[in-house]
């Protein structure tokens with residue numbers, strides 16, 4: 277469902293040329309949970325941004341669900357991104373002036389969904405991450421781990437096939453990081469394909485497969501002995517009964 281062949285990315289400024297990706301090859305199947313590790317500056321974020329169609333690439337081929345995304349215009353890229361891809365970032369990227377409900381609503385507003393359908397999805401997504409009781413709170417009134425759970429709800433409300441996570445636990449203490457990782461594992465079991473960049477080798481071992489990126493290439497691939505789910509292909513919205521159990525938050 278996702279294939280990169282010899283993908284390269286060159287950043288050019290007046291003074292320097294940086295070859296951030298060189299001959300990057302990877303294929304990811306539906307239902308995979310892939311972790312991406314590697315030294316600082318090795319190209320992990322560049323890879324994730326290209327995978328998520330946030331950035332273009334300089335050479336090679338990238339197919340998403342069989343569609344060649346080379347050369348698609350900005351509108352076509354945005355459409356695919358909105359329909360198929362959810363993002364989580366290290367810094368949560370919530371809008372501080374919007375309450376949790378409205379934060380989760382942001383990507384849904386791009387989807388031409390009617391208000392009652394959006395409301396249902398927002399409530400389901402916040403319920404999934406254990407924050408349904410806090411819909412009217414502002415992000416600043418939550419802990420870092422809770423804010424990341426809102427960011428996950430925002431990513432999942434659109435029922436994406438792919439969830440791309442860039443250091444989702446990087447700003448969290450170990451117990452909050454654990455809770456986020458448990459949530460991602462459950463989301464993957466329920467059928468969402470996840471690609472997660474992490475600096476934490478222990479978390480990487482909990483995914484199905486790890487790619488170690490060095491100098492802009494996949495240097496080594498490790499298959500872990502984690503079982504893949506049989507729920508592959510079902511969407512988040514059809515699985516409310518199989519939602520992960522996250523500790524509810526009082527008040």
Ligand SMILES: Nc1ncnc2c1ncn2[C@@H]1O[C@H](COP(=O)(O)OP(=O)(O)OP(=O)(O)O)[C@@H](O)[C@H]1O
Nearest residue numbers: 287288294296314315316317318319320321322323
């Ligand atoms: N917008 C940009 N303009 C110029 N160079 C860039 C840009 N973004 C990234 N780079 C360079 O591309 C290379 C790969 O960067 P990237 O952020 O993908 O690495 P990374 O593995 O994610 O690093 P880290 O673990 O520190 O986040 C680095 O040399 C970086 O300086």
